[in-house]
Amino acid sequence: MIFVDLDALASCLASPACLVTQTTSGLIIGMLLFLVAVGLTLIFGVLKVVNFSHGAFYMFGAYFAMTAYQLSGSFALAILSGAVGTALLGLIFERAFMSRVYGRDVLMQLLVCYAFVLIFDDVVRMIWGPEFKSMGMPAAFQVPPLFIAGGVVPPYYLLLIGVALVAAVVLGLGLARSRIGKVIRAAAHNPGMVSALGINTGLIYGGVFALGGMLAGLAGALAAPVRSLTPGMGFSVLIESFIVTVIGGMGSILGALIGALLIGLIRSFGSLGFPLFTEGLMYLFMVIVLVSRPTGLFGKEVA
């Protein structure tokens, strides 16, 4: 059994082919994680609740996409249904349930969310069945991988990284520059004042929750062709998203991006250098960040 294999890591770092392959591999893991984590961090930043049921939106995104793909055969429609479907679900969930526990005890919020983790898993089990499913890769992407500087890069993953990057940029610019973005940021700082100015804060809260759900759903839809679908699939993604938000800083979009990419790269390069300690490396990194900067790397910024 090999515990530490620094030779493998060093020889990979010295070879451009290996660097390209492992870096894209890290980017894929990181960008999917970013989409889930950024929704989590956005909801926390504005609504001040930790949405423990966030993984369920990732799961629903994947299932919606699979069903749409089976019905229509169109991959674009599949991605769209994953995103739009979870946005609607997020809106309903926020208005019907989460809006009732704002400002309550954290424990209360946690219990409501946890109840819905179980309920959503069972709903999926009832609709799609308990056994695992696979969506299958769309024909357009069933092509040999590209070779960039000798490294292997599947075209589908380029699309995936591209879509996630676009989402990151649109989200970042939208919040920073647009009018709605300003209102959202104002609502995060002082909801009472925003409400006094005649703006419907309930609508903003619902909208932000829907947006967060949509991003997780988008991640699920993008992951559906390569990951098996099962009830409860959101759980492990949720755990890693929490690590990302802790590293990046709760409420920071840039933090979520950097945190997710760091986790992705730790996984891809860590699996070469520390094959039995890859998971441990992630947690170790989280502990180091928590000890040295308890607010996370970008914890000061508020969305």
Add this chain to the structure above:
Amino acid sequence: MTRTRKPGISRRSTLALMGAGAATFAAPWVARAQAKTIKIGMPTILSGRVAQLGTSSRNAVMLEVEKVNAAGGLAGRQIEMVIRDSKGQPQEAARIARELVNTDGCEMLLDGEASSGSFAVHEVARDLGVLCIHTCSEASSLTADPKQHIPNAFRCVRQGIHDSIVGAGYAAGIAKAKGLKKWATCSPDYAYGRDTTGEFVLYLKKFAPDVEIISESWPKLFQPDYTEVVTKILQAKPQALYSCLWGGDLTSYIDQANIYAMFTQMEVFAVNMADYTALTVVKNLPKGIHSGDRYIKTFPPTPENAAWGDAYKAKYNEYPTNWSWQNATAVMFLNEAVKKANSTDGKKVAEALTGLTIKCPFGADGTVTMRADDHTLVGYAIGWGTTIPQEPYVPDVKAGDWKTIFELEAEWKKSKGYT
């Protein structure tokens, strides 16, 4: 005018009742032995990620029990199955097994637990002395280790060590023919994954001594993403890969490895591929993955096996699993053993089961045997072949040789200190 009895219970009947009560608490299944129906208890996993283990086991049991009941039951007694969900937790499996016997009055147990739970149920069987047939646990030590041996427990399941011997023999043949010297492994990081991979590598090196393992990956069980594992294996450039990933983990892995064109760059040996649960789920199944037979209705290539697979599919609208044939075989064994013993008494049935050979659609030669010395199933169809993306999925399965299995198994037992 007739004399009326005083209300209440006489001293004599009180004593009789107390005696009966004591007997009931001491050995409840004996007390109920005269009941018309015979209850058989079955703890299994009916919820969670591996719910399919339990549902496909239950389906197969019910399919066979219906046949037995239609033919008159076990020694004239209709079978009533009592099946409970353990959720895959060993302590829950043990509790349910005990309850099935003590409270529900089950006279026999079919243990449909995965390896973890089966050892717990085994202890209950040891304690209560009730007849118990394990139907899902493939862990070799359950019957190979003499410390586990009890007269009333049997295993009607394929076994890890048998699979490793046959798999390694098959793989070594291909390794020699194609000159595959550099191998990588990628298996889930828990007892089953580690043990099975270790045994496979052990025998592969024995059969093909110049094989070398150049890369090992141990992803977590139920890990959603294997990209870093896939790219790591690609970097190592092995000529062949062995994996005992299974179920959703295996299908995820295949989908993710496929877009890196991994299957065109090396020979892949995935022992758990040829099971309908995985075969029918993967949308873009690559051609030419080598796999062990889990359950395939075309192997053994007999009309009996094909008919059984079709009957199951007609009833449940899905193909049977590896667990299905094992559970069906257990019911067949019970039926034959009761006939031989001409009794449903657990002790007599256990004696009849020991060393019993029955006709069975899943036998390598049309029969299977409950080996007398370690109470485990032998002679079942076991083999390896390569996959194609549509039915029959594994068109040509190369059967393993039971003579070789017995020889090497005996050696292995000796090396483990079991004999």
